[in-house]
Each structure stands twice: as C-alpha cells, then as structure tokens.
Amino acid sequence: MPxxxxxxxxxxxxxxxxxxxxxxxxxxxxxxxGYFNLAIExxxxxxxxxxLAADTIKKxxxxxxxxxxxxxLANFEDLLANKMPATQVGKRSTAKETVERITQTSQKxxxxxxxxxxxxxxxxxxxxDIRAYIEQMKQVQIALDAYLQSEQAGEKVVKEILSQPxxxxxxxxxxxxxxxxxxxVNELSGLIGGLAETKG
Amino acid sequence: MTREELEAEIQRLKHGAEGxxxxxxxxxxxxxxxLEIELQGMALADITxxxxxxxxxxxxxxxxxxxxxxxxxxxxxxxxxxxxxxFGLLKTGLGIVL
Numbered sequence: 001m002p003x004x005x006x007x008x009x010x011x012x013x014x015x016x017x018x019x020x021x022x023x024x025x026x027x028x029x030x031x032x033x034g035y036f037n038l039a040i041e042x043x044x045x046x047x048x049x050x051x052l053a054a055d056t057i058k059k060x061x062x063x064x065x066x067x068x069x070x071x072x073l074a075n076f077e078d079l080l081a082n083k084m085p086a087t088q089v090g091k092r093s094t095a096k097e098t099v100e101r102i103t104q105t106s107q108k109x110x111x112x113x114x115x116x117x118x119x120x121x122x123x124x125x126x127x128x129d130i131r132a133y134i135e136q137m138k139q140v141q142i143a144l145d146a147y148l149q150s151e152q153a154g155e156k157v158v159k160e161i162l163s164q165p166x167x168x169x170x171x172x173x174x175x176x177x178x179x180x181x182x183x184x185v186n187e188l189s190g191l192i193g194g195l196a197e198t199k200g
Numbered sequence: 201m202t203r204e205e206l207e208a209e210i211q212r213l214k215h216g217a218e219g220x221x222x223x224x225x226x227x228x229x230x231x232x233x234x235l236e237i238e239l240q241g242m243a244l245a246d247i248t249x250x251x252x253x254x255x256x257x258x259x260x261x262x263x264x265x266x267x268x269x270x271x272x273x274x275x276x277x278x279x280x281x282x283x284x285x286x287f288g289l290l291k292t293g294l295g296i297v298l
Contacts, residue, residue: 054244061243068240072233079226094223101230108234112241119244126251133256136263143266147273150280 021148029145036138043134047127054123058116069109076102203239210235 076098088094210232217228 050247054247057243057247061240065237065240068233068237072230075226075229079223083222083226085222088223097227098223101227105230105234105237108237112237115241116244119248122248123244123251126248126254129256130254132259136259136266139266140262140269143269143273146270147276150273150277 026145026148029141029148032141033138033145036134036141040131040134040138043131047131050127051120051124054120058120061116062113065109065112069105072105073102203242206235206239210239 080098084094213228213232217225217232220228
C-alpha cells in the first residue's frame with residue numbers, strides 16, 4: 001500500500017478529533033476578545049482615576065510639607081528674635097544647633113517631596129504594567145482564537161466524513177477503491193510530501 | 201509602628217514639649233515637625249505598597265508563548281489546507297461521491 005494512503009487513513013481520525021470544537025465555543029472565543037477590550041478600557045479608566053487621586057494626595061502632602069517648613073523657619077526666627085533666654089543669647093552651641101536644624105528641616109522637606117514624586121512615578125509605572133498585562137492577555141486570546149477558528153479549514157472534510165453512517169464505513173469504502181487509485185498516487189505524493197514538511 | 205501610632209506619638213510629644221523652656225521647646229517642636237514632614241512624604245506609601253504586592257508574569261515570556269502558538273496555528277492550518285487539497289484531489293481523481 002502506498003505510504004501516502006497509510007498517512008491518509010491514520011490522519012483522518014486525528015483530523016476528526018481536532019476539528020471537534022463546538023461552534024458555541026468558537027463564538028465565545030471570539031467574544032472573549034471583545035471582553036478583553038472592555039476590560040482594558042475599564043482598567044484604563046481605573047488607572048486614570050487612581051493616578052488623579054494619587055496626584056491630588058501628592059499635591060496636598062507637598063503643600064503640608066511647605067507649610068510645615070515655613071512654620072519651622074518662622075519658629076526659629078521668633079526664637080532668635082524674641083524668645084531666646086538672655087543666658088543663651090550669643091551662645092555658639094545654640095546658634096550652631098539652630099542653623100543645623102533649619103538645614104535639616106529643609107533637607108527632610110526635600111527628601112519627603114522626592115519620596116512623593118518617586119511613589120507617584122511607581123504608581124504610574126505599575127498601572128501601565130497592569131494595562132500592558134491585560135493587553136497581552138488579549139493577545140493570548142487572539143492567538144487561541146486563531147487556532148480555534150483555523151479548524152474551520154478542516155470542517156468541510158469532517159462534515160463529509162460525518163455525513164457517512166460511520167467513519168469505519170467511510171474508511172472501508174475508500175479501502176475498496178484502493179485498487180483504482182494507483183494513477184493518482186504520484187500526484188498525491190507531492191502534496192503529501194509538502195504536508196509532511198509543514199508538519200515538521 | 202503604624203502611621204496612626206506615629207501620629208499619636210507626635211501628639212504626645214507635642215504636649216510634652218509645651219512644658220519645656222526655650223530654646224529646648226523650639227528644638228523639640230522642630231523634632232516633631234521633622235517627623236511630621238517625613239509622615240507627609242509617606243502619603244502615597246499605602247497605595248504604592250498595595251501595587252507592589254501585585255505580581256505580574258513576565259511579558260516577554262508571554263509574548264514568546266503567543267508567537268509559538270501563532271506559529272503552531274499557521275503550521276496546523278497549512279497541514280489542514282494541504283490535507284483538504286489532497287482529499288479533494290482524491291475525490292475528483294477517483295470519482296468518489298460521498
């Protein structure tokens with residue numbers, strides 16, 4: 001028996017099983033892409049809202065930091081101008097500590113603001129990562145859908161096979177015709193050869 | 201110490217500082233103010249921490265898997281098309297009527 005026909009006999013049942021995806025599942029698979037589009041839109045809106053809220057919190061915190069820093073400078077001015085006890089006036093250590101504290105307060109304020117900027121950037125980056133992830137999930141679904149829909153290519157054959165009372169009957173029918181097919185073997189072998197190449 | 205505990209501690213220190221003489225009072229209040237500034241710098245920390253807890257798969261790995269699946273689908277489609285062509289030729293050539 002020609003090698004090509006052996007493949008045909010064993011290949012048919014395999015193809016039948018591969019093409020068994022119900023149309024409802026295929027439709028759901030395609031619909032799932034639309035669901036992902038909606039999910040992407042929802043996450044996008046949520047991300048915008050989160051970033052907006054985070055930006056507002058950041059601005060409010062920065063305003064409080066500025067206010068606190070200014071308040072401290074005013075306190076030190078008041079201390080030096082009005083509140084310093086006579087025993088402390090002109091004392092080098094007190095003057096030094098005052099200057100150091102003013103500097104420290106400014107440094108803490110700058111560090112706190114930088115922290116807020118860093119956190120906001122991290123929130124933006126993470127929300128972008130989440131958006132990219134869902135987008136990638138959509139791409140996964142598109143790939144799966146392409147596979148499911150590609151089975152349509154084999155459906156015509158399957159339909160014809162399934163229209164027979166049984167696959168066994170179909171196979172025995174073809175088997176009975178085998179003596180007549182020798183003329184077509186050469187032509188078929190080229191196609192089946194190409195088939196094997198794509199299979200690898 | 202939680203944020204709430206820190207805030208309670210700041211309030212407690214503020215009351216304690218009220219009884220001090222100058223310049224210690226101003227210096228103590230400055231300590232407290234510096235803590236408050238640090239706390240303000242943590243205003244977004246809870247949101248950032250919550251987002252850090254989200255672990256996402258590697259996108260490049262996902263992309264590689266998608267590419268592999270697409271290639272496999274193309275190969276599958278080519279096999280099916282080749283099979284259909286062969287099958288059609290078989291039907292035509294032999295005059296099979298199903």
